[in-house]
Amino acid sequence: MSVGLLPLPTSVTVVEGDVFPPDGVPTLRLEPLAGMGPEGYRLSVRADGATITANSEAGLFYGTQTLRQLAWQQPNGISPVDIADTPRYAYRGYMLDVARHFFPVATVKTVLDRMSLLKLNHLHLHLTDDQGWRIEIRSRPELTARASQSEVGGGPGGFYTHDEFREIVDYAAERFITIVPEVDVPGHTHAVSLAYPELVEEPALVPSVIDQSEQLGLELPVFGEAYTSYVVGHSSLKTASAAVEEFVADVIQELAGLTPGPYLHIGGDECHGTPKEAFTSFVARAAATAAATGKTPVGWHEMGASRELPEGTIGQFWGLTDDDGSAGVPTHTFVDRGGKVILSPADAIYVDHKYAAEDPIGLAWANGPTTVEDSYAWEPDTLIAGISGDAILGVEAALWTETVTSLADIDWLTFPRAAAAAEKAWSQAGASDWESFRTRLGAQGPLWRSEGIGFFESPEIPWN
Structure with a gap:
């Protein structure tokens, strides 16, 4: 056998x-x-x-x-x-960032095919960021007319029409995968300034933003110009503006109408220049707007700084496996208010990270490069002190695309590490160990090759 x-x-x-x-x-x-x-x-x-x-x-x-x-x-x-x-968790996810680099419908469908091999059942599409807006909003046509035509490195960008988004949703449903769309607010919104400049603050060139630029050799944003680099934390909607409230409501309501699944992700991360009180008030209102559509709001763990989130809001943890509490503490807010948590520890299952320092693509900010063993060497029940069992909705691997430009790049960074996330999400706690996993992972080689997956043949794994 x-x-x-x-x-x-x-x-x-x-x-x-x-x-x-x-x-x-x-x-x-x-x-x-x-x-x-x-x-x-x-x-x-x-x-x-x-x-x-x-x-x-x-x-x-x-x-x-x-x-x-x-x-x-x-x-x-x-x-x-x-x-x-039977699966351990109901939510077994993979996130594809289509904002830093845009990927056409055909590529997203291939990603869905890949996901089905691992019994993953939620595709989280990161549809908006500083570099581009990727979903048609008919009530706000300038978003795609002016804010969709750029990406990291200066490429042409792109966006999904309503019909294209529905095509993705339908294709996913045939594979028992739910689409979770994300429109990130109030931060990661520089692209909005190209379409509706009156809604967005000037870039906040705070010390953390300057440090990223200098350490990584990345350009800083300029208000009113397309941003084709990837420093984070500098952008924000005008959180106290009535016009912004109307904008957010228009976007969320239209996206909810396109989304048959139960979740709407509203981001809520890395607002380094936004005052705390303004941020916490805004994300509570944005989450309430999402909840009013009948959807369950989802947000990154920073949203937990607000104690006024709607009951049942889902938090997504993206801290480290050795978190010092800076990410874990706000994550508790979601549980305290009757919600659950999705786990995406960045130094384990952010699959956009390099395997080794010399790799040609990938990042390495989360505790350095991430080996396949690193992606497996954690346990959901002990990741965040005080959050375990039914408080965990599931696990999600994430692929950010600052350095990812093709399906070949997606395959190479995602496989085999997404398999570790899939096992954490499906298999029962304590049922396996690294030696068992690496052996079983090696046995996937023939099937993955038959599917055309250009996976990284890590030397850690005894590939068949």
Whole structure:
């Protein structure tokens, strides 16, 4: 029996008997399975047939992904086995930043295909940032007319029309993936100044912004000009402006109408030049606007500085695995107000980081380069003191695209490290260790190659 299943199933029992032929067709059954949850499944393989049973179509889909792995790893026939499997967390995510560099619909669809191999079920699209605005807002047409035509390095940028966004949503749904759109406010909004300059403050060239520019050799922003570098923390909407309130309401309401999923991400991070009281008041109002659409607001952990967030707001932690409390403390606000937390520790599953210092692409600000072992060497229940169990909604790997310009770049940085995030999100706590994971990860090589994934063949992994 192959040891190569990833994420690791809840239970695998090897059975004596002849193999199931490689050209065999499985039987799919929808029927009640007690204790398996909405996404769980059972897979039974015998010489005379393979049967996948689940409570939902999603469970059947995940069972099929497991059977595909077995088929690739046992090309001469699958040994008899019984698998019972259910995910640890309901939210298993991947974030693609389409603002720093824009990616067309076809690339996003390929990313969704890749995600399905790992049983990931939420694609978080970071649609706006200082470099560009990537979603059509018909009530605010200047956003795409003036703010979408730039990106890091000076490329042409781009945006998704309503129809293109719906195409992405529909394609994702066929793979049981929910789209989580993010429009980042009040910071990361320099691009808005190209369309509606009256809504945006002049760049805040505070010491942290100057330090980034000098240390990384990056250009500083100029108000009214497209920003094609990637210093962060300098931009902000005018948080006390009534016109900004109307703008945010227009954007959130229109985006909610395009989004069948339950979540709207409103950002709320890295406002280095915005006074704390102005920031906390603004994010509470923006989250309330999102909640008024019937969606659940999601925000980066800095939003937890506000104690007035709507009840049930979701927080996304992007601190470090050795967090000193600077990120963990505000994250508690979300839980205290009846919400949950998505975990994206930057030094583990920010997959835009370099594997090694000499790599041609990637960043390294979060505790230096991130090896595959680094991406696996953490535990959700102990990441943030006092937040565990049901307080955690799930896990999300994130790909920021300052240095990423193509699908080949996406593949190389994402794979294999996204597999570590997928296992943390799906498999039960303590079920595996690094040695088991690296062996099972190596067994994914043939399947990933067959899918055209240009993954990094890390020397840490015994690739098949």
